[in-house]
Amino acid sequence: MTETARFFTQAEPIRFEGQDSRNPLAFRWYDKNRIVLGKTMEEQLRFAIAYWHSLAWPGGDPFGGETFLRPWMHGSDEMALAKHKAEVGFELFRLLDAPFFCFHDRDVAPEGATLAESNRNLDVIADIFAEKMATEKVKVLWGTANLFSNRRFMAGAATNPDPDVFIYAAGQVKHAMDVTKRLDGANYVLWGGREGYETLLNTDLGQETEQLGRFVSMVVDYKHKIGFKGAILVEPKPQEPTKHQYDYDVATVYGFLKRFGLENEVQVNIEDNHATLAGHTYEHEIATAVALGIMGSLDVNRGDRQSGWDTDQFPNDPTGMALGLYHLLQGGGFKTGGCNFDAKIRRQSIEPDDLLIGHVGGMDVCARALLMAADMIEDGVLPQFVADRYSGWQAPENQAILKGERSLEDVAKLVDEKGINPSPRSGRQEYLENLVNRYL
Amino acid sequence: MTETARFFTQAEPIRFEGQDSRNPLAFRWYDKNRIVLGKTMEEQLRFAIAYWHSLAWPGGDPFGGETFLRPWMHGSDEMALAKHKAEVGFELFRLLDAPFFCFHDRDVAPEGATLAESNRNLDVIADIFAEKMATEKVKVLWGTANLFSNRRFMAGAATNPDPDVFIYAAGQVKHAMDVTKRLDGANYVLWGGREGYETLLNTDLGQETEQLGRFVSMVVDYKHKIGFKGAILVEPKPQEPTKHQYDYDVATVYGFLKRFGLENEVQVNIEDNHATLAGHTYEHEIATAVALGIMGSLDVNRGDRQSGWDTDQFPNDPTGMALGLYHLLQGGGFKTGGCNFDAKIRRQSIEPDDLLIGHVGGMDVCARALLMAADMIEDGVLPQFVADRYSGWQAPENQAILKGERSLEDVAKLVDEKGINPSPRSGRQEYLENLVNRYL
């Protein structure tokens, strides 16, 4: 690959060199064939590279323009540029030895004058993808449609006041689903970037969420119709770009799914950065999804604790990630999902290798976290502590309460009858926090 | 009432004196008999005074102790003090001409050595309440049980790892419901102050929310059994005192209710301060509850925008309140609910009259907001703008989509067939914001 060989300095895939390596372009923790909890690290983590941030973002921010000066962003032949981008993309996947990638329709192929033309552009690039995937190991973790960048979506896609936008969005999603199926994607994702509002003053919140329910229902039906075997995933985010997004967090998405009877059809794609923007921890969102039976996939990028917007940074905290993976693994680990890097290198990281280094660091953090989470489970102290703490509920008379076999009156009577006067027990939070650090 | 006549300087109920009044102990906007949207202001707003903050809080904060030195908080005969407090409380209700009050069991009567004794203490005070209510106008908007202050509840009540605490809580709630029914309360409230967690490390989130579902289900069954006609209300709050509370916000509570089949049995009591702590506006939470059919009652106290905890201040922003009431009224206004002041005067407001002045200001803000909201509705420009914005959905072919009569493919095809290429229209946010200021 002549062109991209010139883009990255690296020609050979990144390799595992162990913790003592000082090579910034080597894995120190991610040893893909190492067995962890009965699977290889590669199978447990199922890493995916995000096409958009890595390949389609020029390095701009609200106060400044392009910094990266990618060669495939400068030229007049948009399809040629898209092909160039695909070349670099697959070179990136190869160098990172990544088992998966993810894509938005509009990030891989340019918008045409009509939807039909856009669809044709996408098909051309999808053919290139299919051809490359025939010889490369990389697969599609998920595909999705970009329903937020074009100005037609400025007031939402499925939730737009204008039904024509809903219709247009349906046309676009149908095609993106078709392409994802053709590329054998493991999932199809819906992120409602503009499914929300800027001001309630011009918004009928009830109407809009009805529209959204209908849209997702149609997507689910279509999945079954075409025999797409992957999962449909909704990605929660509380806000940004809008002031309020309907898919605020995992609990909110669950309520939405229940409202439209979709809780067995749709799962969530949880992002660390979105979790913290919503006022939660990553592990909270994962544990909630596991408890509610809707855990699907992960975006492993983090936010900056002092910044109030989506910074989409590569993960760098093994402990925080380990707590998230612990809950994921306790819930059975990934089925169709994986760890996607919906992550941007910083705007100032203008060297091509920064793109590799960001991913290498992120993959290492996840790998180290996986080892920690596996230790927590195998050591057993933490899960056993929790099980013991609730063990009183195993008593038959308490099970009867939980099963709905006792009324409030029945239960209330027990206080007097049994002389119940509960004596609190230590929650031992400091002990448990120290314990977690032992696994680090 | 000799004792409390000495507590407040004011002897006569606060009166409406109109906007030009400079009397801090007069209403400038709250004219209780004024008709607004077909009801009196008193009927629309249904003000309630919260027993706890007004009468049971000594003025402490995490960094300092009591400042108020209330006479009924100093003495050794707890029941005598509780009676003294009730005297002052009803004097407060009378001076404010308040149609309602709200109470926690433990704020009106002292905790006894056993639950049975606590219940007896509560009954004694409830008798006093009943006696006073026979001659005073004030009624009970809602009663509730305090399941968070006593150390037995430090790890939760219904969600406690120890089933004995669940049982104890059931005993306490049953009695509080009985008392609320006896006093003809319009609602019964559940606020899960410690129904959440401090750390996920010691918490089984799935187990705990199952317990909570069971508990609320038992409460609903009991309501029907005893023929309590009021509504059961859950009060969302995202956090504090715990790190995370399960009833995070309205959308989360809705999901919880759907999960346990309770969405037609339980409504929400929405607090402004809790809304902002959860990252929402008050009007968002109200509009969401209206859209989901679970709008119940309001706590009208606000937070401080720069403080990250529950400050429970009296409302002072008529516009923000008006936007909330606008959505409430668009949804039909209060049925069993009302506007409760779950509000504290500041710790430095140590004069007895500060308690009156805080409420007077808050009631005036709500009254002014009600007039604004009524103007918005009667003027019609705002609701019409929104209706027009979505009017495209009224077309039969678009209704067919919403009704589920079209598949994704059906809809997708329309893009080409009809040559759909949506042209965005201005959201006119600045125009609408200026319009709102016109009603101020």
Next chain:
Amino acid sequence: MTETARFFTQAEPIRFEGQDSRNPLAFRWYDKNRIVLGKTMEEQLRFAIAYWHSLAWPGGDPFGGETFLRPWMHGSDEMALAKHKAEVGFELFRLLDAPFFCFHDRDVAPEGATLAESNRNLDVIADIFAEKMATEKVKVLWGTANLFSNRRFMAGAATNPDPDVFIYAAGQVKHAMDVTKRLDGANYVLWGGREGYETLLNTDLGQETEQLGRFVSMVVDYKHKIGFKGAILVEPKPQEPTKHQYDYDVATVYGFLKRFGLENEVQVNIEDNHATLAGHTYEHEIATAVALGIMGSLDVNRGDRQSGWDTDQFPNDPTGMALGLYHLLQGGGFKTGGCNFDAKIRRQSIEPDDLLIGHVGGMDVCARALLMAADMIEDGVLPQFVADRYSGWQAPENQAILKGERSLEDVAKLVDEKGINPSPRSGRQEYLENLVNRYL
């Protein structure tokens, strides 16, 4: 002006029509010749229009592109487009009857291949400005240099690790100051958009703030050298685009100025949105600047309370603005400063008239706030309350303490000698908040 007459529907300047007007393109409160506290409203408020947000922002955000499709942003002759933009700009100023505007060098004229060419481009447009200003009423409130958009500034301007960037920035600022002086600007502003850091890992904070101190010192010296009569203003902002900006808030800027002996040479330009992002209220920042003697000018645009980034919205809260103006007026009002709208219409507000309507609403909010602030001052209750609260300090023995004539020992002895046992007095916050609402 044929071209722009077609841009806005409005041909005549917006007029004052009074509170009952329902014309969205009329002032309801801003009556420019009305005398308030001894000056006209126009003289008190000194409104300015920001060239960049109104004319140079295409309506993009981090998740989507242009929405406005301004005719002067599409074409290949950049200087012709810049002239077209100036035409529309002056039409905007005329329609709003604005006494001032503000500009960044790069927003009025395109970047050239070299700094010299950029400077020449700026001079060409400055000539057009000068020509128009000769016949129009509008003046320059302040000029400034954009030292953050071009990728050369990605790691800062004055604080860049590369001295060449510092030098380049000096060249750019010198020219922007020259142009501002030529146009008789009332102030020159420094906003350090990238004077901060993304990560401390690559940053020498001590070195960078030394560089910044030197840069501002050179600017001050140059001002005196060329005889520029306006004020030099630094604009505090805590973050965004960077993770941390050195000019975090007013108190931080004060410390910076003291460190470099600049506290009598430089003042602050305070923005509401920046104040709230820094965890403060607007009135806090203004009161702090007044107390420290560095109050300069105001950007009156607000943030969104639920969004963690700079939304730059038009002000819509008269009370909040009134509290800010109250402190400004108590400190003597504007000298060289004014009320600048560093405000964007929302991305969905794509009608040309939305630009007028946003400003009309903002000007009305400020005018209404000015009337409120003037009422607070003239009524005198609020300032008198504060004066009374501190009156004990007027006693000669207490003045002696404040003047430094007493040691800790001297003072400590008084406790025993005078039997001092302070009795707290009510802070009366609720009374004062109600009082403020009386002026609304």
Next chain:
Amino acid sequence: MTETARFFTQAEPIRFEGQDSRNPLAFRWYDKNRIVLGKTMEEQLRFAIAYWHSLAWPGGDPFGGETFLRPWMHGSDEMALAKHKAEVGFELFRLLDAPFFCFHDRDVAPEGATLAESNRNLDVIADIFAEKMATEKVKVLWGTANLFSNRRFMAGAATNPDPDVFIYAAGQVKHAMDVTKRLDGANYVLWGGREGYETLLNTDLGQETEQLGRFVSMVVDYKHKIGFKGAILVEPKPQEPTKHQYDYDVATVYGFLKRFGLENEVQVNIEDNHATLAGHTYEHEIATAVALGIMGSLDVNRGDRQSGWDTDQFPNDPTGMALGLYHLLQGGGFKTGGCNFDAKIRRQSIEPDDLLIGHVGGMDVCARALLMAADMIEDGVLPQFVADRYSGWQAPENQAILKGERSLEDVAKLVDEKGINPSPRSGRQEYLENLVNRYL
């Protein structure tokens, strides 16, 4: 020590057992005699135990009361209880092998009816401290006066509108300084818990900060007068309990010190939890203090990322702590300061041993962080990267700019003369973040 031997299960001081230890009451990282950067770990870290949170806090929060039921908090003889508390305290210090402790006057001895009586109470306990310190290793890191808990301080101490409160505070501080000197404290701390405001409506911010400047000036003078050799430290905190505290953050305190000419007399005591509440990282605050020459001491307790108030938790993130200690060590390490645990065990951690375990974990986190920071410094890659990044400034012509030998014009001219057109270089943030994880 019969009494407290019964309080903790542990009788022997906690020992270092190495990383593989599974003993929750052993150090895994803190090996006090290990040499790190030329000193023992004990000398580098200078750990201190905070008397108040460990011994004087009953486990209450704003929504619930006491949970700990400490024996020394129940009884009628306050001085006997204070002595009991001191016994347990010194047992705690001994078990933790702590070189230092810190205290507030009112946490060690009860408030009397007059200041004189309070002072006498304090002296009695100080005598006990002195006696114990004669035989134990523990020393005083700092003393301070509690000027925030008593209701007389509800509106501030030094900044109180009532000069009598200022006088009373002066009396209290003088005595606390005397006691600290007598106990050979290494520092004296001022935390302005209520030196701020609840509402600007009743506040003269200029007057109050003048008062504060006077107060701190008197404290500094008194230090010199009595020959106290320790440092005077101000502890920044942005808010809580007040809405706004004047000592907001390090940069604000610096400006305050400069304003009153105290920057060479006073340093800062920086707390992680206060840093994050102010919107900063811990390392930012430390690096800022180092750059400004006012770095004094550290409170190493952290906040909870999702809670908007001061949670005062034991540190559990080695990496975050390492970044802070890196800047501390780059600035020369502690002189008089140390690492104080201003940390509370959680309210549910009701077992006596939880108190030990919290400290053990915190000490281990700091020790591990110290090793990381030392590695960063000794490895040299990180400091060298930063030095290289700014190396252009070493050129004589650029040094001349920094030294003030060049005017804006001189510098501006260079752009043309030298054809300066800066080419940005990668900030390499991802590389550096990966590098930091290498030291973990």
